[in-house]
Amino acid sequence: MALDAGPKLQRAFLKRLHLLERPEIELSEVRDPHYPEKWSKIDLVTVAYGHGIAVSALQLGSAVAAVSNGGIYRQATLVKQAPGQVPAGERILSEETSRKVQALMRLVVERGTGSKADAKGYLVGGKTGTAEKIKNGRYVKDSLVSSFVGIFPSNAPRYLVFAMLDEPKGTADTYGFASGGWTAAPVVKRTVLRAAHMLGVNPSDAETHPLTDELLKLLRPEVRS
Numbered sequence: 001m002a003l004d005a006g007p008k009l010q011r012a013f014l015k016r017l018h019l020l021e022r023p024e025i026e027l028s029e030v031r032d033p034h035y036p037e038k039w040s041k042i043d044l045v046t047v048a049y050g051h052g053i054a055v056s057a058l059q060l061g062s063a064v065a066a067v068s069n070g071g072i073y074r075q076a077t078l079v080k081q082a083p084g085q086v087p088a089g090e091r092i093l094s095e096e097t098s099r100k101v102q103a104l105m106r107l108v109v110e111r112g113t114g115s116k117a118d119a120k121g122y123l124v125g126g127k128t129g130t131a132e133k134i135k136n137g138r139y140v141k142d143s144l145v146s147s148f149v150g151i152f153p154s155n156a157p158r159y160l161v162f163a164m165l166d167e168p169k170g171t172a173d174t175y176g177f178a179s180g181g182w183t184a185a186p187v188v189k190r191t192v193l194r195a196a197h198m199l200g201v202n203p204s205d206a207e208t209h210p211l212t213d214e215l216l217k218l219l220r221p222e223v224r225s
Contacts, residue, residue, distance in 0.1 A: 002048035071098035103211035117185035121203025125154030128180035148184035
């Protein structure tokens with residue numbers, strides 16, 4: 001898919017998500033992201049699955065919020081906003097496309113690698129992340145940064161939770177795996193279950209996103225509702 005899009009389009013989209021610039025936030029300790037100076041074909045492919053680019057948790061959260069909240073990028077802030085005050089934003093995706101992203105993120109939890117983030121009643125959607133750390137110029141398979149970014153409720157997102165673990169270790173409970181789906185996703189589940197009550201998010205009987213069946217038919221035409 002990345003090859004079909006091409007490097008220019010890929011880079012332009014990441015730029016629209018503010019992933020290629022220093023994030024604006026009320027802190028002086030922010031850092032610039034790391035990405036290729038020249039966007040070659042190999043960079044295109046590796047960036048598509050998360051290698052070759054490094055951004056902060058703040059940037060990742062802001063970008064995920066933008067593609068899943070209806071398609072509007074809003075600048076993150078540490079300043080408390082007045083009730084009902086919504087910061088100005090810029091459109092990144094159409095609302096229709098954003099709704100499909102919501103449904104895809106929910107499918108990751110329903111049927112994919114993020115199943116351990118499924119907090120019953122809160123329609124968590126999200127995406128796992130498992131990255132090998134670089135040591136002495138080489139990727140190390142047993143040295144991971146594992147993460148999960150979740151939104152809830154995915155049919156009308158109000159909150160985003162991001163969990164990242166530095167070099168987690170597999171246990172008997174995770175069958176030796178230390179990937180994001182096994183280690184970070186459960187953290188998001190527990191956070192949602194505890195925070196939802198404090199945030200006033202009531203549980204729902206819904207178990208899937210309204211667009212799930214439509215997307216499954218597009219992904220696998222043989223699927224019928």
